[in-house]
Amino acid sequence: MISIENLSVKYKSDSDIYTAISGINLMVPDGGTLAIIGPSGCGKSTLLKVVAGLIPDYEGTVHINGEEVNPKKQTIGFMPQNYGLLPWRTVYDNIRLGMKIKRAPELLDRKMLKKLMRQLGIEGLGHRYPVELSGGQQQRVALARVFALQPDVLLMDEPFSALDAITREEMQDIFLKLWHKFNVSTIFVTHYVEEALYLGQRIAVLSANSGNISMILDNPLFGGKDIRQDPEFFAMSLKLRNTVKKDWNQAWEN
């Protein structure tokens, strides 16, 4: 479980202080997913970085399974905006990086790792370097890395936005399959309404410039079969898109 209470983050430079997010309250139950949607620059990455333990300087409380965030204690699977693969490590070494650092090679044995790579369609790419992969393949390697860790929480920053539309939908399905299997509490950031509706049990909308949450909604469509074809999915997308638009426009006018 991830619980965030009254979280604020300020970026301090020599000359001024900038409040990136303020007064955020969020909760992700065990094995749930939360989509965070918001315009560029509203603090989505900042929020995710706090939960990932990358910004220790915050106000409020952020708990993972009842304990304060601590990358040394918890296993946090963080997938940054550009996948975060090390260019000087092969695919295989990149996937094993997490286990190596956690000193937990027993987490997944070779066979399981092979199976994971097969499920992700990258079993033949183990000896390649990231530059030798397409964007979609890099994405798959990054997914393999975080899932191989069997993390307490999974955090993904705009995971599929750099992919073309068809690859993106494919990756969303692959993600859902793995998520069902490993059942890990997940927060992901997106700026696609459809992605939020497809992958998020709950959806939090961040407002444009006040740095807090303007609404949280439970997603009734989540988990349904082939919901992307469902007329209701279209209707929901449209409704969410309009709400979000109105919210962001309002914020800009103020």
Added chain:
Amino acid sequence: MGKLVGMWYLLAAVVLTAIWFVVAQIVDLPIIPSPVRVVENLADIFMQYIAIHSLYSLWRIVAGLLLAVVVGLPMGVLMGYFPKTDKFLAPVVYLTYPVPKIALLPILMLLFGVGDLSKIFMIFLIIVFQVVVAVRDGIRAIPTETYYPLYSLGASFKDIFFEVLWPASLPKFITAIRVALATAISVLFFTETFGTQYGMGYFIMDAWLRVNYLEMYSGIVVLSLLGLILFTTIDFIEKYACDWQYKN
């Protein structure tokens, strides 16, 4: 690929020797002996007279190089990774970096004597600054996001070093050594012309003073072979350790 590179080296050697040969024929003076005679002479005297000198030179270069790496690498890492250390050390480095190291030779000789120690320290001084600056800049060029997956896993500094800092700065580090080594070899030649009875510098100057041009040229050939061995070793290490750089 490897074979092809070897071919080019061979071709270059053949062309250079041919030019040398032609010039020797035209000039026809003892100061430029024919390469054939030099090679014959080299074969005759290498084991007996030259080998020991080349080992001395090699030892001085390798010792100076290792010392420079042992000191320069940690300094570069500290300066590149911890901005506070850089603030403190950068002025020191930049004030001393441009000083022509050869100008310090008299001081080094007063401090360490005219023997091996001052020669090794000279090579150290030439290489160490390049290593510090290259490693520091290599680390500074790493995008912050590269560290995120490691930080969020609670990585220790040791992990950060071996997974990110070392591999990221290795190409620049090797290039720096390659560049500095060329200077180091010429300076070594100079320092070996006094205060020692051993080393390629001594051998070549001694042959010259004895007006034995055949031996002098044999020494020059050995010195360039020594350089060739060092540079190809570095190339080989780079190809092996930085192979990710050559994919695309």
